Amino acid sequence: MKTYTLSRLLAASFILLASALSASAAIWIKGADCSSLRKSEDKGGKYYYASGSQADALKILHDAGCNTVRIRVWIGSPDGYHGKTQILQIAKRTKALGQKLLVDFHYSYTWTDPGHQTKPTAWASYTLSQLNTTVYNHTYDICSALNAQGTPADYVQIGNEINDGMLWSTGRISTNGNSFANLAQLLRSGINGAKAANASTAIVLHIANGGNWSLIQWFFDGVKAQGISWDYTGVSYYPYWHGPLSSLQTALNNAANRYAKPVLVVECAYPWTLAAGDSMANNIGLSSQLVSGYAATVTGQTSMINAIKSVLNAVPNSRGAGFLYWDATWTPVTGNGWDNTNSSSGNNWENQALFDFTGKALASQVSIFK
Numbered sequence: 001m002k003t004y005t006l007s008r009l010l011a012a013s014f015i016l017l018a019s020a021l022s023a024s025a026a027i028w029i030k031g032a033d034c035s036s037l038r039k040s041e042d043k044g045g046k047y048y049y050a051s052g053s054q055a056d057a058l059k060i061l062h063d064a065g066c067n068t069v070r071i072r073v074w075i076g077s078p079d080g081y082h083g084k085t086q087i088l089q090i091a092k093r094t095k096a097l098g099q100k101l102l103v104d105f106h107y108s109y110t111w112t113d114p115g116h117q118t119k120p121t122a123w124a125s126y127t128l129s130q131l132n133t134t135v136y137n138h139t140y141d142i143c144s145a146l147n148a149q150g151t152p153a154d155y156v157q158i159g160n161e162i163n164d165g166m167l168w169s170t171g172r173i174s175t176n177g178n179s180f181a182n183l184a185q186l187l188r189s190g191i192n193g194a195k196a197a198n199a200s201t202a203i204v205l206h207i208a209n210g211g212n213w214s215l216i217q218w219f220f221d222g223v224k225a226q227g228i229s230w231d232y233t234g235v236s237y238y239p240y241w242h243g244p245l246s247s248l249q250t251a252l253n254n255a256a257n258r259y260a261k262p263v264l265v266v267e268c269a270y271p272w273t274l275a276a277g278d279s280m281a282n283n284i285g286l287s288s289q290l291v292s293g294y295a296a297t298v299t300g301q302t303s304m305i306n307a308i309k310s311v312l313n314a315v316p317n318s319r320g321a322g323f324l325y326w327d328a329t330w331t332p333v334t335g336n337g338w339d340n341t342n343s344s345s346g347n348n349w350e351n352q353a354l355f356d357f358t359g360k361a362l363a364s365q366v367s368i369f370k
Contacts, residue, residue, distance in 0.1 A: 022256035027312045029264060029322025030369045031068030031102065032061055032354065036330040038086040039079070043335040048360045057329045058090075059356070060361050062097045065369030069094045070102040070266075070324045072160065073142060073361040075120035076109045079340040084142055091151035100154040102204070102324065103146070105139060105190060107159060107166055110340055114163040114208050117172065128170050128182055132189040135167075139193030143159070143201065150189035152198045161208040161236055163219065173222070184226030191228070202231040206266045211243030212236030213251040220259060232321060233259055236267040239291045239304060240284055249311045256319035263315060265323040269352040271296040272364065277332030280346025290307040296351070309368075325368065328354040 019124060037045075037057055047057035058069065071090050074082040087103065094101050106112045109120045119126070123134055139156070146153050159166040165173040165183040176182050187205070194201050205228075207219050220233060233255045237248050252263045271284050274296045287296070294300045294307075305325065312320030330336070330353050337345030354365050 004155070014048065021177045027122050027309060027320055029068050029100075029321035029324070030065060031070055031100075031322065031324035032066050032328035033070040033104075033267065033324055033326040034058065034061070034090065035070070035072040035104070036327050036336060038066065038089060039081045040329060040331060040333045040336045043333045045329075045331055045333040045336065047329070047331075047355060047357050050065070050361045050363060052360070056093065057355070057359075058097060058099070059187050061328060061365065061369070062099055064361070064365035066099065066328075066365075067369075068100040068102055068324065070104055071086075072104040072106055074106055074109055074340070075138065076122060077340050078109065079343065081340070084145060086104070088151070091146055091153075095151040101146070101151065102155040103153045104157045104160055104206075105137060105142075105187075107138070107190075112159070112166065113161045117159075117162065117164070117166045117168045119167050119170075123167070126170075128185065131167055131170055134183055135186055135189040136193040136196075139190045140197050143194050144199030147198050153194070154203050155204050155232065156190075156194040157204045157206050157234065158187050158194070160206060161207065162205075163207045163215065167315075172218060177264065179227050180222040184228050186224060187223060187228050191230075195277045203229075203250050204232040204234045204264060205230045205267065206234035206236070208236040208267075209242050210237030211247035211251055213247070216251055216255050217258065220255070224259070226322060231261065232264045233267040233298050234264045236326075237265050237308065238267070238269060239294070239308075240270075240289050244291075245307055245311055248308070249314060252311060252315050252320065256317065260319075262319045262321035263312075264321040265308060265312065267326040268305065268308055269321055269326050269349075270294065270301045270360055271351045272298045272301040272353075272356075273275075273351045275351060275352040278334075278346045280337070280348050282351050283348045284352065288310060298362050298364050301352075301362070302367045305368045307362070316325065325354060331355050331359050332357055361369060 165171040171183045332350040339345035
């Protein structure tokens with residue numbers, strides 16, 4: 001029979017504790033962007049469990065393990081959606097299910113991304129000073145309304161994929177002598193508006209190209225030098241556009257270490273088929289666009305998102321916060337197309353949703369959100 005000294009017992013206990021902590025150091029945000037949902041429902045979209053029974057899409061996602069819902073906010077969208085009314089409605093449903101809410105402020109009447117950051121029509125002629133006031137008021141208005149109905153925003157994104165700033169050209173980095181000064185003022189206005197409404201709301205800053213560490217460092221060093229503070233370092237990562245998983249790992253590891261903040265993959269997706277559900281060609285619709293080893297199947301979709309989760313779980317110091325799948329509920333429903341200025345436009349993303357073309361939940365949901 002072996003005997004153990006006190007020091008050996010303590011050492012053994014420490015190893016067991018460390019192992020337990022390591023095992024529990026898993027991502028805590030397992031979310032889905034469902035910005036398309038209200039319009040889909042109004043246009044006749046329906047959603048079903050894999051068994052075939054109809055239900056609320058948010059409930060289906062929740063039952064699969066989705067714990068966070070992301071909703072974008074546009075300003076004066078021509079289609080009448082993605083505004084205050086819809087976000088308040090979705091927030092009620094989300095919170096009733098016990099899910100957290102991430103509000104994605106685009107500060108535009110339409111899509112914003114690294115190549116597009118158009119001012120809302122009503123703000124087009126505003127000076128920087130006027131924009132600062134308006135960004136604060138708009139952010140505060142949405143966040144305070146969410147608080148008032150008992151559904152506060154848990155996370156707020158100040159801008160969407162703002163690689164080159166937002167509210168162009170006023171807040172564009174590249175057209176202001178590569179200076180972050182104007183952008184920083186706008187970010188500060190949005191942050192202050194969110195925090196004035198609810199001091200506990202976490203701030204996410206979000207750029208695209210999640211596998212590009214040099215870009216991430218350039219951007220976040222730039223806003224940090226302007227005195228901007230944030231809670232989550234957010235990136236989009238689409239594996240067919242943003243480099244290999246190894247590059248994502250390097251970028252997230254470096255960002256977590258350099259800024260000492262959790263890192264969040266704010267957007268990711270992968271096709272479950274190459275077929276199109278409507279007359280519009282898909283963004284990713286060719287086999288040549290796929291990542292080697294990941295087929296355009298439900299299994300391939302599952303494997304890719306689980307690979308991204310593995311990257312997040314490997315981020316040092318348990319700073320891999322999690323992911324949000326984009327856009328989980330965007331099934332091919334007539335009238336709910338890509339162009340919010342054209343009601344007859346089609347959907348080029350339905351083959352990357354988490355529901356099939358008839359609205360039935362894909363088997364990938366359970367594995368992705370577990």
